[in-house]
Amino acid sequence: MSTSARDERDYFERIYTVADQVPRGQVATYGDLATIVGEGCDARIVGHALGALGARAKTVPWQRIISRTGGISTSGHGQRELLEAEGVAFDEKGHVRMAAHHWEGPSEEWARAHGFQPLPRRPGSAPDPQLRLF
């Protein structure tokens, strides 16, 4: 097999593409991005990709990518400020309210169009019923 998706070895580009799909006011975890990218991608790969953003940090919403615990290790980069500016609510402990801002993933149509995978549903992780207006 050649021209395999993995053969492209452009994990970073894919991760950037998926991260760019995260809507404003929402956040996604490294694991989610890795799942969407698939092809053996892992949460750490996403972390490395975001760490290698460099000049692309201005075009990729890296601030919307946080750890699964909702905490941010990038303290000092103003990530929290960026998220708050987008309307993301934080907990008293500095954790993002995942239940209210967790990204559901890209549309299946978009995912297929780009060769990605839709994000599987998380049992028990339904959006906050109180915030579930409309």
Place this chain on the structure above:
DNA sequence: GTGATGACGATAT
């Protein structure tokens, strides 16, 4: 090629 590192995840306690 090997070892160490890392913007992590999942599970167990």
Place this chain on the structure above:
DNA sequence: TATATCGCCATCA
């Protein structure tokens, strides 16, 4: 919920 331990994979020295 927080902490501890293991795993997982790409990149760097």
